[in-house]
Amino acid sequence: MTKTAWAWFSPPGECQVGLKVKDDENIWSALEQCTVRIVEVTLSGGGYLAVGDLVEIDLSVNPDSFGGEMKLTALGAYRDSIKVWKEESKQTLYIGNGTYSKTWAPDALPATLWVEGISPTGTPTQAKLTLLYDPPSPHPYLSPVEEIYFTVVEVASLLPDQGTEIDDRDGDPDTKSFVVCIADEGVVTVTATPNPSVSEENLPDCWSLTGGTGDSLLIRTVDKTTPAKTVITCTCNTSSKQTTIYVYEAKLELHADEGEWWPPGNFWGHGWWVLSIDSSSRESVEAELRKYLTTGGWWPLEEPKKWGDYPGGVLLGEQGHTATGSKDWRISFDSLINALEYVKALKESGDMFNTWSNNCTDQAVLVGEQAGVETIDAGSNPTLPSELSDWLNAH
Ligand SMILES: [Ca+2]
């Protein structure tokens, strides 16, 4: 037996489907036929958007005359990452705040709606919208479901591949500062990371990266051979990170004027230090330590006439001595801060200057040790400027 079916389609819309059967004697049965309604649903406009972005989506149903209802639904683990608004001005919320679907009569389906990125989706394509035509019974329908996906992106981080983070004291976790020691060659590479991880070509249009060298949307470099302050900013609508790189050159200098230690008071020598950082990086040192970025020395606050104790003080600036021995070292930022904190504490200590055991040369040596530089042993008494002068000339 042969069975033959006919359908006359001119979708979308209403059409006829027919069936007739030829038996073993080649005789056709009567034609049975029924009406099928084909409804075309479209939904478009998904993709990659930023937290805070508002993008238009397009909806349609054709024909819209068969009754039933249209249902727009948010699905997926990250459906709370988007909201759907009636208007660009965000007056009427259709999906969001715990509501995940909205229905319309087909002839009342809006042609456009607006989707807002609320929070990052955990992985790409995890927020989904579907548009379903739910037909009235009893007609047989072909009722497609259309779906679009949204990946909502934010700036997760903007970090260098090296350097030491310093407290920028602005109370803002989206801004960070790093110090990197000057070097003979090389660069610091600063990388912006989107959340979720998406390729550069899929970043939302509003994604921008500025500062440093390069034109990539995810990577910039900073030259390490010259002291400089470089500010790199990554912005994606409402999310933003800013990273400041200080390529610094910090130095310790020790100086000594050998003087003559006998007879006491005839001609006292002097040992002193200089702590410095390049001018671009000066602001990376916290304000209360910056004033010690200069020449400093440990002094008796009255003229010592003989060996013994005198009120002591740190004097900043020109020391009034001509060095007979000098040496300088490039030091790390941490070492610079250690030494500056030591000098500040010494200045505030109220300690006595002692010509024998706590004199200017002792303190110059100790400031050096705080900066990570070993010279002569301050443990011997007296520690003489001539001894330091000799060492500085010999090394
Ligand atoms: Ca900050």
Ligand SMILES: [Ca+2]
């Ligand atoms: Ca000593």
